[in-house]
Amino acid sequence: xxxxxxxxxxxxxxxxxxxxxxxxxxxxxxxxxxxxxxxxxxxxxxxxxxxxxxxxxxxxxxxxxxxxxxxxxxxxxxxxxxxxxxxxxxxxxxxxxxxxxxxxxxxxxxxxxxxxxxxxxxxxxxxxxxxxxxxxxxxxxxxxxxxxxxxxxxxxxxxxxxxxxxxxxxxxxxxxxxxxxxxxxxxxxxxxxxxxxxxxxxxxxxxxxxxxxxxxxxxxxxxxxxxxxxxxxxxxxxxxxxxxxxxxxxxxxxxxxxxxxxxxxxxxxxxxxxxxxxxxxxxxxxxxxxxxxxxxxxxxxxxxxxxxxxxxxxxxxxxxxxxxxxxxxxxxxxxxxxxxxxxxxxxxxxxxxxxxxxxxxxxxxxxxxxxxxxxxxxxxxxxxxxxxxxxxxxxxxxxxxxxxxxxx
Numbered sequence: 001x002x003x004x005x006x007x008x009x010x011x012x013x014x015x016x017x018x019x020x021x022x023x024x025x026x027x028x029x030x031x032x033x034x035x036x037x038x039x040x041x042x043x044x045x046x047x048x049x050x051x052x053x054x055x056x057x058x059x060x061x062x063x064x065x066x067x068x069x070x071x072x073x074x075x076x077x078x079x080x081x082x083x084x085x086x087x088x089x090x091x092x093x094x095x096x097x098x099x100x101x102x103x104x105x106x107x108x109x110x111x112x113x114x115x116x117x118x119x120x121x122x123x124x125x126x127x128x129x130x131x132x133x134x135x136x137x138x139x140x141x142x143x144x145x146x147x148x149x150x151x152x153x154x155x156x157x158x159x160x161x162x163x164x165x166x167x168x169x170x171x172x173x174x175x176x177x178x179x180x181x182x183x184x185x186x187x188x189x190x191x192x193x194x195x196x197x198x199x200x201x202x203x204x205x206x207x208x209x210x211x212x213x214x215x216x217x218x219x220x221x222x223x224x225x226x227x228x229x230x231x232x233x234x235x236x237x238x239x240x241x242x243x244x245x246x247x248x249x250x251x252x253x254x255x256x257x258x259x260x261x262x263x264x265x266x267x268x269x270x271x272x273x274x275x276x277x278x279x280x281x282x283x284x285x286x287x288x289x290x291x292x293x294x295x296x297x298x299x300x301x302x303x304x305x306x307x308x309x310x311x312x313x314x315x316x317x318x319x320x321x322x323x324x325x326x327x328x329x330x331x332x333x334x335x336x337x338x339x340x341x342x343x344x345x346x347x348x349x350x351x352x353x354x355x356x357x358x359x360x361x362x363x364x365x366x367x368x369x370x371x372x373x374x375x376x377x378x379x380x381x382x383x384x385x386x387x388x389x390x391x392x393x394x395x396x397x398x399x400x401x402x403x404x405x406x407x408x
Contacts, residue, residue, distance in 0.1 A: 001056075002032045010055045010150060017154060021162055022171040023051060024220070033057070038069035046073070046130055046138035051162065053154075056145030058123040060103045066142050067108060067126065074130050076110040084115060084124055091122060116141065116157045121149045127161065139165070171220045174227035178238060179253050180213040180245040181383055188213050191242050195234070202230040204238070210379040211372075212254065213245075247390070255386040256284040262393050263293035268328035268359070270389070271321065272297040273306060276335030280382035295327040303334070318357050330357035331389050336381060339374045347371045354385045356392045364392050 001008050008030060015025045026049060031041040038057070045052045057066030071078045085107035092099040106123055109115060116125025123144040131137050141158045143150045163170065180188065185208045189196060192215075196204050202219035215238060219230035239246060247258040263270055270293060272281040282297025298321075300306050307314040310321060322330040332355040337347060349371030356364045366388045370381050 001030050010145065010147060013147070013151065014053050014055070014154065017159070018051075018053065018162075019173045019175075021159060022166060022173055022220075023162060024171075024173070033063040033065060035065050035068060035072070038065050039072050042069055042073050042140070046132050046140075047136075049138060050136075051139050051141070051165075053141045053143070053158065055143045055150050058106065058125065058142060058144045060100065060106055060122070064105075067105065067110070070113070070126060070128050070140060070142065071110045074110055074128060076112055076128075078108040079111055080104070081107055081109050081115065084109070087124075088122055116143065116153050118144065118149055118153055119156075120152060121146060123149070125153055125157070127158075171222065172224050172227050173218065173220050174224060174231060175219075176217045176231045176235065176249065177251050177253075178215045178217070178235065178249050179247055180215065180242060181211065181247060181255055181387055182245040183213075185213060188242065188245075192238070193241075195237065195241070202227075202234050204234060210376045211383055254284070255383050255390075256281070256288070259386050259390060259393075260285075260288060260291060260293045262390060263328070264291075266328075266393070266397075268393075269293055269295050269326070270329045270331060271295045271325045271327040273318070273321065273330065273332045274299045274336065275302055275333065277338060278336045278378045280336075280378050281331065281333065281385065284382070295325045318355065318363070319361055322357050322361075328359045329389065329393070331355070331385055332357075333381060333385050336378055339377075346373045347377055352381050352384070354388045356389050358392060358396060364388075 011028050015028075018025050027045070029041050029045060031037050042052070042054075054066065057064045057069075067078060085104065088103060088107055089099055092103075103122060109126055110128055112128070114127035116127050118124045121144060123146075125144065126140070126142040128140045128142070129137055130140065141154075141161075143153050143158070183191075185206065189206065192204070192206070194200065196206055202217050205216045205218065207214045207216070217231050217234045217238075219227040219234075221227045221230060247255055248261070259270065270285075272285065274281055274297065279297060279299035282299060285291075285294040285297060288294065298306065300309075303314050303317060306321070307317040310317055310324070312320045318330055318332065334353045334355065337350065337352075339347075349369040351367040352370045354366045354368070356366075358364065366384075368384050370377065370384060372380055
């Protein structure tokens with residue numbers, strides 16, 4: 001984990017489950033297979049937290065050091081637990097294997113600790129409470145690193161023990177993620193003002209990924225209903241400040257989901273054309289699977305290739321393609337820029353032409369200046385195109401409403 005060779009998905013899963021139980025997660029730590037470093041990181045954790053949930057290091061090999069680290073930290077010797085040893089021997093017997101002598105270490109626990117039963121594997125967990133000072137105790141839950149084993153042991157044993165610890169003082173923690181596009185992080189922070197202050201209740205955190213801004217509202221209260229009231233109050237205030245940039249909510253919700261929703265609500269559909277060196281829009285919409293909102297996407301080096309495919313003049317290609325596909329809307333990106341081999345340099349902002357052809361055949365051009373790091377510039381361009389399309393869809397609603405009002 002410390003080398004970066006493997007991704008730590010256990011910490012993410014555990015953090016989410018702890019917050020569901022009302023336990024606020026304050027720190028993540030990762031340590032290598034070195035005993036003294038292991039002891040040091042556990043000592044620091046014990047001083048700054050009430051509960052430490054740890055994974056890995058419970059196997060039988062010499063680089064599995066969690067038991068030894070807990071023993072050394074607590075000053076409690078490792079003792080063989082006969083019941084655990086019998087379970088290990090029976091597990092190997094069911095697999096028609098001889099248990100190696102080294103596996104005996106997995107049945108050893110620091111004195112005074114509790115076992116966390118592992119119904120699936122050979123590595124039982126350790127539940128150890130350490131008195132750090134006269135006023136502070138820390139409880140360690142050590143679990144195996146195998147995700148399937150760890151998750152079951154957490155849900156079946158660790159979670160009930162945590163809830164018993166918390167008792168009547170348990171706080172419910174609820175999250176609500178709002179998604180925005182159209183400004184940078186600094187501009188968003190300026191518009192939100194004190195809403196993102198660290199000591200605000202409920203807390204509003206801001207993150208950015210590929211030009212999409214996520215605002216995570218985190219509420220803690222004695223019951224879920226109080227959490228939801230906090231979240232709704234914060235949500236309304238956020239909408240009053242940056243509602244023009246909002247497109248939906250949810251951890252994985254993106255602009256193409258919002259476009260699909262908009263089109264399905266109106267019984268309309270879309271076809272996309274992308275020129276240049278990518279097909280971001282086509283990839284995104286393809287990930288939705290079969291949907292009445294999307295009639296397909298095309299990617300060409302330039303407009304001439306599209307016209308040649310349709311066997312029409314270049315000037316007529318967009319209109320012909322929209323009509324032949326039966327789509328209500330056509331969205332065009334012209335074009336994605338060439339990226340040099342040096343991917344470390346941000347590209348200067350340059351105009352990018354984005355074309356929407358509406359159900360009446362009108363062409364609406366937008367040419368925003370878009371730049372940024374090569375790793376995100378294609379996504380930024382594609383999202384700008386979707387934002388341009390959503391604006392025209394909403395404008396179409398307004399024109400229809402005005403027309404109906406004039407007739408009445």
